[in-house]
Amino acid sequence: MCGIVGIVGKTSVNQTIYDALTVLQHRGQDAAGIVTVDHQAFRLRKANGLVKDVFEPKHMQRLQGNAGIGHVRYPTAGSSSASEAQPFYVNSPFGISLAHNGNLTNTVELAEGLVKKRRHVNTTSDSEVLLNLLADELQETRSLTLSADEVFDAVAKVHGQTRGAYAVVAMIIGQGLVAFRDPFGIRPLILGKHESATGTEYMVASESVALDAVGFEVMRDVAPGEAIFVTLDGQLFTRQCAIDPNYAPCIFEFVYFARPDSTIDKVSVYASRVNMGAKLGEKIKKEWEDHDIDVVIPIPETSCDIALEIARCMNLPYRQGFVKNRYIGRTFIMPGQEERIKSVRRKLNAINTEFKGKNVLLVDDSIVRGTTSEQIIEMAREAGANKVYFASAAPEVRFPNVYGIDMPTSNELIAYGRDADEIANIIGADGIIFQNLTDLVEAVRMENPEIKQFDTSVFDGHYITNDVDQSYLDHLTQLRNDDAKLGRSKDIGTNLELHNVCHP
Numbered sequence: 001m002c003g004i005v006g007i008v009g010k011t012s013v014n015q016t017i018y019d020a021l022t023v024l025q026h027r028g029q030d031a032a033g034i035v036t037v038d039h040q041a042f043r044l045r046k047a048n049g050l051v052k053d054v055f056e057p058k059h060m061q062r063l064q065g066n067a068g069i070g071h072v073r074y075p076t077a078g079s080s081s082a083s084e085a086q087p088f089y090v091n092s093p094f095g096i097s098l099a100h101n102g103n104l105t106n107t108v109e110l111a112e113g114l115v116k117k118r119r120h121v122n123t124t125s126d127s128e129v130l131l132n133l134l135a136d137e138l139q140e141t142r143s144l145t146l147s148a149d150e151v152f153d154a155v156a157k158v159h160g161q162t163r164g165a166y167a168v169v170a171m172i173i174g175q176g177l178v179a180f181r182d183p184f185g186i187r188p189l190i191l192g193k194h195e196s197a198t199g200t201e202y203m204v205a206s207e208s209v210a211l212d213a214v215g216f217e218v219m220r221d222v223a224p225g226e227a228i229f230v231t232l233d234g235q236l237f238t239r240q241c242a243i244d245p246n247y248a249p250c251i252f253e254f255v256y257f258a259r260p261d262s263t264i265d266k267v268s269v270y271a272s273r274v275n276m277g278a279k280l281g282e283k284i285k286k287e288w289e290d291h292d293i294d295v296v297i298p299i300p301e302t303s304c305d306i307a308l309e310i311a312r313c314m315n316l317p318y319r320q321g322f323v324k325n326r327y328i329g330r331t332f333i334m335p336g337q338e339e340r341i342k343s344v345r346r347k348l349n350a351i352n353t354e355f356k357g358k359n360v361l362l363v364d365d366s367i368v369r370g371t372t373s374e375q376i377i378e379m380a381r382e383a384g385a386n387k388v389y390f391a392s393a394a395p396e397v398r399f400p401n402v403y404g405i406d407m408p409t410s411n412e413l414i415a416y417g418r419d420a421d422e423i424a425n426i427i428g429a430d431g432i433i434f435q436n437l438t439d440l441v442e443a444v445r446m447e448n449p450e451i452k453q454f455d456t457s458v459f460d461g462h463y464i465t466n467d468v469d470q471s472y473l474d475h476l477t478q479l480r481n482d483d484a485k486l487g488r489s490k491d492i493g494t495n496l497e498l499h500n501v502c503h504p
């Protein structure tokens, strides 16, 4: 789940993009990049690492210009090499740079098509394919100055060919900023503005929190299928570019990915999590009528708001029994299972007094691979808990994700082919309870009933783009299982590296 940002400002945008990326860091910890437009040249800095480590003062100085885009990466395609960090660049037409959140499901077919058009894609990244596709459509225009309609026609043609999830920002030299969202709006994208002394500045970002952090005011969500074009002198154009847009945002954004202080598609992520807590609390009361739970304890950080509501609903005390090391990032989006396992104990530590002799209900937003729950239950027992129950605010995750969350194989999912008792057994819980899918959907929809459906594929195997079959999933397994990823990581550095050219 990557984070993207794009700004057309009236003064230098480097610091604003940097600041926006720091509050989108929870969406991708592997790599970061910024491109700015400095007169007729792109300035680029991208590398592996966190935002604070990637951009040193010397890089920031080079990132001159009043317009730019930025990206934080959590890889779901290709390798994790720095050369596959984003934004990507292509020199024709005009010079285009692009950053993408999501994952295409027909990358192979699109890449083959590009080869036939004599376009070269140098990496295994789906985002570089997407950039070349956009470039190829823009190439059809003949004018030196693009009109908004020419840009929108190109986006419409991109929609016509691509399948999967994509929220995109792209910068075209001499022309402006383009942003668009796939026809299902699977990944989030929001538009904002800032009235400066010299005119209106526009910004698009993955989450509203990025706008808040840099003093931009939210205008609205970019609609599924819609495109935004902001000229370099600050004129805003918008158009629906999909033939049949069909709102179906990814429900996992609300469960886990997004920050609670963001609003996505008019849904407060925080409020939706509180609703998840209320629904799950009711279910626990109903199904475990004679429970002997003494205390509710969240597994920081994402589940805290959910657990607090469960405790309120069940009339039980809520205690922060685990302390989170604030310097360790999110474990789920770390690249390898070994690192994820090690990081749970580095990240969370128990306060023994909160567990000693008690029957505790541990709450998490979700159980995916079971990496966290298994170790946390062990820690609760080591801390002296009597019984350890477990509640998950999301239903059992049984199907791979193909839209920008890196869980490509069923086998790695703890709930795959197992019922609740078997899962409880493996993670060592005395009892386990999962949210119902209908309750989860309702918890989010309560905040915006206009959303009629969500992508819930990880729970029910129904892939909203209707193009995902078993052979595609098998292909994905082959491509992205841990061994394959490890193999590819050895290639790091062998790609043509068209980035970080430094003029001292």
Ligand SMILES: O=P(O)(O)OC[C@H]1O[C@H](OP(=O)(O)OP(=O)(O)O)[C@H](O)[C@@H]1O
Pocket (backbone or CB within 6 Å): 256, 299, 300, 301, 302, 303, 329, 330, 331, 332, 333, 364, 365, 366, 367, 368, 369, 370, 371, 372, 373
């Ligand atoms: O079953 P698993 O494969 O372990 O995945 C689920 C866990 O991973 C996430 O936490 P993470 O540490 O990534 O982030 P957080 O601090 O935002 O909760 C999520 O909140 C669950 O705790």
Ligand SMILES: NC(=O)CC[C@H](N)C(=O)O
Pocket (backbone or CB within 6 Å): 001, 002, 003, 073, 074, 075, 076, 077, 078, 084, 100, 101, 102, 103, 104, 125, 126, 127, 404, 405
């Ligand atoms: N999580 C994402 O949005 C990933 C974007 C893109 N597919 C990549 O791997 O870089």
Ligand SMILES: [Mg+2]
Pocket (backbone or CB within 6 Å): 299, 300, 301, 302, 303, 364, 365, 372
């Ligand atoms: Mg967590």
